[in-house]
Amino acid sequence: MNHVPLKGIIAYPITPFDQNEQVDLVLFKKLTERLVLSGSHAIAPLGSTGVLPYLNDAEKQAITEACIQQVADRIPTLVGVSNLTTERTIYHAKFAEKAGATAVMIIPMSYWKLTDNEIVRHYDAVASKISIPIMAYNNPATGGVDMSPTLLKRLLEIPNVTMIKESTGDVQRMHLLKRELGEDVAFYNGSNPLALAAFAAGANGWCTAAPNLIPELNLSLYEAVQNNDFGSAQNLFLQQLDLLRFIVNKGLPRAIQAGLNILGEEGGHLRAPLQPLANQEISELNRILREQELVS
């Protein structure tokens, strides 16, 4: 196995629903295909963007299979398998491996704040049941737990926990990861408005839903960084900052759905309690996309 099979722009598809709030697999495959064709370096279904926690087991499995079939090994897949209980996390991790996922992403979801030892046991229990690499995901805002660099170091001692996704929104944390975990640590940025700062700090990749709407800008930023070009990176980042802030502030599933519609693509429906953006918000998004000359 490739221990660190991911880099660059890792694109997060939404999970679209039909008008009865049932998962729309046909549309999901179509949206996944768009992301592959746009040049994204990997596809990550069942993340926050993919409303993982709002789906039942059967729906999660259907999305996993649909994504892997559609991508068909053209690029790597990173499947979200997080669950509140260790038992269900193992269940979905095993399913993803069997279905052909390149890697899985796991955030220690917690209703009750977990101790460091509980988190290590959780990852260890899952890791011992699968052979593909695991990306440990730190996002205190959605997971309820802030995994310190010291804890992440313990997790990286588990053989197939090889990658870290960092979404605290604090660029200092990324610098600390390198100081604490060694300069070769594979870490990925999950905070859209920190994309430039994260690359400057040495991030291997950027986990983002933005390629659903502005793939060229996302990819160009990555290339500018690869080309060691501070000036271009800065300009490209400033160009996309309004869009990045908008989709984060409005909630990724709502904002991506609205953006797809504005771009003339089908965005499907949301599942309640999530509701579409208000008209005024849609107008604002329209204005932002028009500035990019993505709509006329």
Next chain:
Amino acid sequence: MNHVPLKGIIAYPITPFDQNEQVDLVLFKKLTERLVLSGSHAIAPLGSTGVLPYLNDAEKQAITEACIQQVADRIPTLVGVSNLTTERTIYHAKFAEKAGATAVMIIPMSYWKLTDNEIVRHYDAVASKISIPIMAYNNPATGGVDMSPTLLKRLLEIPNVTMIKESTGDVQRMHLLKRELGEDVAFYNGSNPLALAAFAAGANGWCTAAPNLIPELNLSLYEAVQNNDFGSAQNLFLQQLDLLRFIVNKGLPRAIQAGLNILGEEGGHLRAPLQPLANQEISELNRILREQELVS
């Protein structure tokens, strides 16, 4: 229907598991009976203490039925039916009503931060499908959303949303509820270390897991307040403050399980990733209970 059927000490049972991490219904009934016999004014299964989010649908239903059967109308029951999706919330609210619950408690759980309109629609959709009263529960720390007094006012306009449980941990908020919602608003305190301040602010009741361990102190505090006795209330509260802080800081399911064992009661097992308290923590709890002369 009685619009505000709850007051006083509303006791939260844990959901105990067997050594295979399966729900132990026999033990659950036994622990529920203890709470009834202790003099608690109501029983509230499937709260945070009852690890609601770690249970599957069938388990939630089994606990609901077991609780209502065991209580057998001796005191009211308040069943937690919160779920991330509106559809599942309705499903469990209807089940609870049919099983005979006195009222249901609903927190707007949110992975994606919900807008005020989404929250109102969510409660409205559930309320329209049941006839028993709903307690709206505000707890930003676990629910991810802080419902403002203005939003709560909108919710109270829904006919069977009649009670508010407030757990921001900010006593000012309780005063504001009375200012904004009228002095007759029925609100309940869900923050253990604020118990005295909340009663001083006019709370109708206290939602708490503490009666699993120290029912007499909890009830005595309520009685001192009923008797308009500041001095006794203060002394009784100070007596139980260490225990209240301990169970909150360590996580209610872990702390109550450990406390039951110390008291010579069966506390069952936890479901992973939750793990028992460490030995040092158990010693600290032992010391706190010994100070109350609850253990020798």
Next chain:
Amino acid sequence: MNHVPLKGIIAYPITPFDQNEQVDLVLFKKLTERLVLSGSHAIAPLGSTGVLPYLNDAEKQAITEACIQQVADRIPTLVGVSNLTTERTIYHAKFAEKAGATAVMIIPMSYWKLTDNEIVRHYDAVASKISIPIMAYNNPATGGVDMSPTLLKRLLEIPNVTMIKESTGDVQRMHLLKRELGEDVAFYNGSNPLALAAFAAGANGWCTAAPNLIPELNLSLYEAVQNNDFGSAQNLFLQQLDLLRFIVNKGLPRAIQAGLNILGEEGGHLRAPLQPLANQEISELNRILREQELVS
């Protein structure tokens, strides 16, 4: 010396300025006299309300003398002598003692966050130079340092540090003070919107600028607590809550000045950069005072 010479309603006068932004001692004495006649239990010049940090040494000394002369031993005086440097704090503490102050209040002002040891040395250095009691004042929002109960315990070991003013705005902290420092600790509440909760927690007194505008309500609340009457205390507190929140949110010097003018009293001028409240804010304050039937 009386180690704990203060209790009840401790009233904070503003420091009024003339139109050239010079301290107006005549008006200051008049406002001080109003507070004494209103029945306040003590007078505390040179607090935050008295814009201590905006005054030079000579001005601080003039206010100290004017206050003590005007009060003329009818009730105790508590003079603010806080300063960034230890040397200047000693200077003003000695001046206050010599001028006849009953006690001094000291907050460890800090531009650079002080360590616990630095804070203890600071109080110790001042305490060794005076014989009157010192009130240690904890207010992280204005002082920049949050003194833990453990640190306050160390300060109380200094012979003439005998009182604590607590303004973290967290009622739990007050309960902890009693747990950590003993039930006889003399502590005072400095957070207006927590007045009721603080008295319920056993506060000896309430440090407040509100008696400049609503002395009767402030005093009645204290009496209801003394009379052990939860119900009246609750009603009286709710009656004054809007006013308390207003003066805190708008800044005490600005709000008290505006309120005095509304009540037909002279409020003087502010010193720049502080500016008077905007018209809309004054209208809001007018409405709040009208509800109390303090203006027609």
Next chain:
Amino acid sequence: MNHVPLKGIIAYPITPFDQNEQVDLVLFKKLTERLVLSGSHAIAPLGSTGVLPYLNDAEKQAITEACIQQVADRIPTLVGVSNLTTERTIYHAKFAEKAGATAVMIIPMSYWKLTDNEIVRHYDAVASKISIPIMAYNNPATGGVDMSPTLLKRLLEIPNVTMIKESTGDVQRMHLLKRELGEDVAFYNGSNPLALAAFAAGANGWCTAAPNLIPELNLSLYEAVQNNDFGSAQNLFLQQLDLLRFIVNKGLPRAIQAGLNILGEEGGHLRAPLQPLANQEISELNRILREQELVS
């Protein structure tokens, strides 16, 4: 006048005291000379590092004159003239201009949180009395006010407010400055651990006390950015990160004093309540400097 006379590494000297806690002007000049000879691009006396708020008027004036004399126009000087009152700020700004300062830095110090209008009036009042450029300094942690990009935009409309120093510690804010204020806005980073991210975001310069200890690393980082070299910038930044974090966490005056002593330089004394670092902290700093091969 040059509207934006500053760029690159802007070095902050400490204000050293003798053993009687009096300002040591001879040592101050020596330390200033070191900073000039190290290659720093500008010198900024009377910042937080220079303990501005702990000095009286005469001391501030003496430091201002000593700095300007010693620098002798070899590089620009940026003199801190912030004060709580508008009147004193004007006084020191005029003094600095007359003494020959290139520019002045002003943070809206606030004991009482200032409104946007009060802040604009404050800057406007000072700006109208001097002709040299003003750097507006945003640092909520020490100033107590967070100036929004919208407010900064208003300040930049005042003719000689031409530069912004941003120390919120949030790199997003720097991106927003460019979005809101135009790509040509002159902004400077005042948060040491954000040095790399700030340059990546387009900062004109870095305001820092670090050149007292590691001038070559600071200058090399700036040069790597000028040379558009992401990789070197990253490596150079990681090399100095521990030192930057140490001096920020321990307080700049304490940490720089200790570091100078470790490097074999005279660091003078601190003014109480500030005390020297503890032995353990000094050992940690020694270790960090040894890693840089700055001590053996």
